[in-house]
Amino acid sequence: xxPAAGADFVRLFVxxxxxxxxxxxxxxxxxxxxxxxxxxxxxxxxxxxxERADEGAHQPLEPMLQALGRLAALGSRAVAIACNTAHAWHxxxxxxxxxxxxxxxxxxxxxxxxxxxxxQVALMATEGTYRVRLYEQxxxxxxxxxxxxxxxxxxxxxxxxxxxxxxGDLPLAQACFSEVAxxxxxRHGRIAIVMGCTEVxxxxxxxxxxxxxxxxxxxxxxxxxxxxxxYAGTSPFxxxxxx
Amino acid sequence: xxPAAGADFVRLFVxxxxxxxxxxxxxxxxxxxxxxxxxxxxxxxxxxxxERADEGAHQPLEPMLQALGRLAALGSRAVAIACNTAHAWHxxxxxxxxxxxxxxxxxxxxxxxxxxxxxQVALMATEGTYRVRLYEQxxxxxxxxxxxxxxxxxxxxxxxxxxxxxxGDLPLAQACFSEVAxxxxxRHGRIAIVMGCTEVxxxxxxxxxxxxxxxxxxxxxxxxxxxxxxYAGTSPFxxxxxx
Numbered sequence: 001x002x003p004a005a006g007a008d009f010v011r012l013f014v015x016x017x018x019x020x021x022x023x024x025x026x027x028x029x030x031x032x033x034x035x036x037x038x039x040x041x042x043x044x045x046x047x048x049x050x051e052r053a054d055e056g057a058h059q060p061l062e063p064m065l066q067a068l069g070r071l072a073a074l075g076s077r078a079v080a081i082a083c084n085t086a087h088a089w090h091x092x093x094x095x096x097x098x099x100x101x102x103x104x105x106x107x108x109x110x111x112x113x114x115x116x117x118x119x120q121v122a123l124m125a126t127e128g129t130y131r132v133r134l135y136e137q138x139x140x141x142x143x144x145x146x147x148x149x150x151x152x153x154x155x156x157x158x159x160x161x162x163x164x165x166x167x168g169d170l171p172l173a174q175a176c177f178s179e180v181a182x183x184x185x186x187r188h189g190r191i192a193i194v195m196g197c198t199e200v201x202x203x204x205x206x207x208x209x210x211x212x213x214x215x216x217x218x219x220x221x222x223x224x225x226x227x228x229x230x231y232a233g234t235s236p237f238x239x240x241x242x243x
Numbered sequence: 244x245x246p247a248a249g250a251d252f253v254r255l256f257v258x259x260x261x262x263x264x265x266x267x268x269x270x271x272x273x274x275x276x277x278x279x280x281x282x283x284x285x286x287x288x289x290x291x292x293x294e295r296a297d298e299g300a301h302q303p304l305e306p307m308l309q310a311l312g313r314l315a316a317l318g319s320r321a322v323a324i325a326c327n328t329a330h331a332w333h334x335x336x337x338x339x340x341x342x343x344x345x346x347x348x349x350x351x352x353x354x355x356x357x358x359x360x361x362x363q364v365a366l367m368a369t370e371g372t373y374r375v376r377l378y379e380q381x382x383x384x385x386x387x388x389x390x391x392x393x394x395x396x397x398x399x400x401x402x403x404x405x406x407x408x409x410x411g412d413l414p415l416a417q418a419c420f421s422e423v424a425x426x427x428x429x430r431h432g433r434i435a436i437v438m439g440c441t442e443v444x445x446x447x448x449x450x451x452x453x454x455x456x457x458x459x460x461x462x463x464x465x466x467x468x469x470x471x472x473x474y475a476g477t478s479p480f481x482x483x484x485x486x
Contacts, residue, residue: 002273003260007253010281014246018411028411030245031285038253038281042274074313168261168271 002166005198005219006040009082012223020227034230037074039067046085047128047158061089068093072100078229079103080222084135084196085128101229106138108225109194109218113144118192120145121216122184124157124177125196135196147188153180157200165199173203181210192216245409248441248462249283252325255466263470277473280317282310289328290371290401304332311336315343321472322346323465327378327439328371344472349381351468352437352461356387361435363388364459365427367400367420368439378439390431396423400443408442416446424453435459 013036021028044059064086071079078101081087087105094102113121123135123146130136130148139146149157156176164173177200184193192214195201201217204210256279264271287302307329314322321344324330330348337345356364366378366389373379373391382389392400399419407416420443427436435457438444444460447453 003257003276003279004254007250007257010250010253010283011247014250017246022411028409030409031287033246033283033285035284036246037283040253040276040280041278042276044274070317166271166273168265 002199003040004165005202006038006082008202009080009198009219009223010036010038012220013080013226016220016224016227017230019224020231024231034227036230037071037076039071041067043086046083046088047126047131050085050088050128050131060086061092064089064093065096068097068100068102072097076100078226080226081105082198082219082222084198084218085126087134088128088132103222103225103229104138105218105222106135106196107141109135109216109221110138110142110144112221113139113192113194113216114142118144120147120188121192121194122147122149122188123194123196124149124180124184124200125194126161127154127158129196130154135194147184147191149180149184153183156180157197160203161197161199165202170203173199174207177203178207178209181213181215185213190214194218245442246283247408248445249281249325251445252323252441252462252466253279253281255463256323256469259463259467259470260473262467263474267474277470279473280314280319282314284310286329289326289331290369293328293331293371293374303329304335307332307336308339311340311343311345315340319343321469323469324348325441325462325465327441327461328369330377331371331375346465346468346472347381348461348465349378349439350384352378352439352459352464353381353385353387355464356382356435356437356459357385361387363390363431364435364437365390365392365431366437366439367392367423367427367443368437369404370397370401372439373397378437390427390434392423392427396426399423400440403446404440404442408445413446416442417450420446421450421452424456424458428456433457437461 017033018028021032026032041063043063046060049060068079080103084105090102090104121139121144136146157180160173160176163169164176181193181204194216195204196218198219204215260276261271264275269275284306286306289303292303311322323346327348333345333347364382364387368378379389400423403416403419406412407419424436424447437459438447439461441462447458
């Protein structure tokens with residue numbers, strides 16, 4: 001994710017908290033929101049590090065461990081990482097800070113879709129996310145089949161992320177993402193399409209051409225899961241976002 | 244401010260950082276954004292505390308001091324408080340943490356408007372903000388005259404904030420805020436209208452009736468000032484937001 005997606009994650013979390021209060025029949029009051037912190041720290045590119053395998057894989061881990069440690073020191077009980085690719089290091093992060101629950105975005109999405117009775121989905125994500133089979137594994141564990149884009153379509157997604165959203169060229173991002181989403185829908189019918197990189201929703205939301213598609217935003221599912229944890233306890237909650 | 248306005252402040256800060264990079268002719272890269280933290284902690288209602296004067300005034304201060312102390316402990320060099328009314332405690336907060344620069348929203352806005360050659364403005368704010376003359380003082384110091392809404396209009400602003408934005412009733416907020424803004428414009432002509440409470444822009448932006456008015460969003464000015472501080476140094480930056 002980039003910092004814009006991190007900012008958007010706070011918005012989704014606040015929305016999810018308000019929704020929780022409404023569902024519980026409680027008035028939405030400022031003071032009824034749980035304490036929460038957002039950490040946005042520079043982290044080397046995750047997809048790049050996963051490509052370079054062993055020699056590069058430790059580079060994103062160090063700043064993520066530091067940020068998580070500081071969130072833990074603030075008293076966070078649960079932490080959501082608003083970057084899909086960063087979940088390649090989820091196991092290590094969780095292991096090093098057992099006192100904090102580090103939510104796993106793909107497992108939350110898989111549980112959410114399984115609960116809705118879905119049996120198959122398509123996945124738009126970064127090369128790094130595909131490489132570590134982040135969603136494929138979590139979806140398979142929940143009994144869902146996962147369709148991936150073709151290589152040329154994956155390249156289009158990467159272009160929309162890096163040359164589009166991250167570089168501030170929204171029209172390019174919209175063109176790349178919507179073409180891939182439409183092709184997936186053409187091939188697989190009206191199945192749910194998981195936007196498995198936080199930059200994808202920023203470039204797909206509001207695009208007229210994809211209005212009929214069933215787009216799933218993992219950040220929204222993750223924010224809702226974090227809000228559920230927040231209202232299950234009383235301690236502060238961290239949202240760790242990595243730029 | 245409420246937590247929704249806090250989330251929006253991060254978005255404005257990230258936007259201001261990207262704008263800074265573009266102005267400097269640098270590519271907008273995720274890793275070029277400065278480290279920043281958002282603290283959102285429950286704080287008793289500020290306007291209410293200021294009304295109850297001495298007996299209530301310490302209540303918002305304690306959690307704000309705690310949040311600021313924790314941001315300072317994280318190594319923050321500059322902190323922006325994304326709540327106008329909370330600036331009633333600015334002096335104490337700054338005094339207690341001299342190692343951190345606590346930005347002052349009204350002084351930043353006054354400097355910004357003076358630099359643009361403005362000589363008079365109108366102010367939409369909470370009763371608490373009027374009570375401590377937050378903007379009136381800062382604007383006067385910068386040589387600007389400040390027009391306040393009439394008592395019935397102030398009541399409308401408060402209603403739009405509390406029963407509108409904070410309670411999730413956006414249409415009510417839009418009706419309250421736009422009526423006051425239009426009345427101010429009718430009385431004072433095309434002067435700048437400072438939206439001196441973070442809930443006001445959330446209820447006025449995009450309202451067709453006020454499209455021609457010159458609305459100034461202090462959160463945007465403050466976010467831009469915080470980004471300037473961030474790129475002037477290398478240490479982390481805190482954005483303390485109080486719900």
